[in-house]
Amino acid sequence: MWSVVSLPRMHDREGLVVAADAPEAIERAATVLLGGGLVAIPTETVYGLAADIRRPDAVRSVFSAKGRPADHPLIVHVECFDRVRECAQTIPSLAVEAAAAFWPGPLTMLLRRSDLISDLITGGRDTVALRCPANEFTLGLIARMDTGLAAPSANRFGHVSPTRARHVVDDIGTVIDLVVDGGDCRYGIESTIIDLTSSRPQILRAGALTREDLESTLDVRFGESTGPSRAPGMLLSHYAPRATVHLVSSVEEATDCAGRMSGSAHRTRILEHAEHLPMYAATLYQQLRAADDDGIDAVIAVLPPRIGLGAAIADRLEKAAVRPEGERA
């Protein structure tokens, strides 16, 4: 995580935010979670909204705090492989190899769930998504809790994922108990989700870990996402700012497009870092939020080539470009 300090604003509730490196941070977060409350936690991808998986009341309030439909399952965050053995019924050898290679890190694995994982968490599915985040505070918190933490991204449903504590406070700060500020998220884009329950392993969601890294390290070819595990979260419209998002394939095209739009009194902003994909990913959500804050009407985004990290960035931009139901003209 980079060290960026979130500036307090007038409407922040007293004591809502604690710095991840404050000596009392883990104990404060654990006390809230053990009491059935909700804590926003930093990870290397995006901020998560955590609940104790043993508390059905807390898991329910994750859905209501986000405005998220109950059939959109939650990722369970773990700090060691022993906890995977508690949460999953069967563990394929590929899961062991993938965890050894990429955990802690931005990889989520879908396995058959054990009885410890409730229908509330999985939306009634018989699988569970497990991930071990590369964040010192959050790993320490899970170890202190001695149980997994169910945590979706800490944004309002359908909105852009939060990559800094300030985004969480702005989105859902009034309906959660604590925000742990760990600075800006290193990757800025969600984890890659792989399904290890299908006959051939599949990538369900492109993310911060690239297909190329997965396939070369594990010596496996991943299929495309098909079949029953296709996540309901893979909606057409998601990660959407208020500004409209227009996709183009080059900076020249973006400049032309901005020129045409300025004639119709649209305030536009161009997004591109095609030369540096990690930077494009790390700042993407932040820039989409900043566009809204600055009253921009239209974001013109250059789609990166769909290789490496470009696959996840292009996926998010395409979803951001689709207007949510009801907003279509």
Ligand code: TXA
């Ligand atoms: O990087 C990340 O993965 C972040 C951080 C906080 O860990 N989490 C995140 O969670 O992006 P969320 O809830 O915003 O997205 C998780 C996706 C959803 O689309 C959900 O439908 C899918 O994972 N998912 C979770 N459990 C699943 C399951 N059992 N079967 C199919 N899809 C599942």
Ligand code: MG
């Ligand atoms: Mg999300």
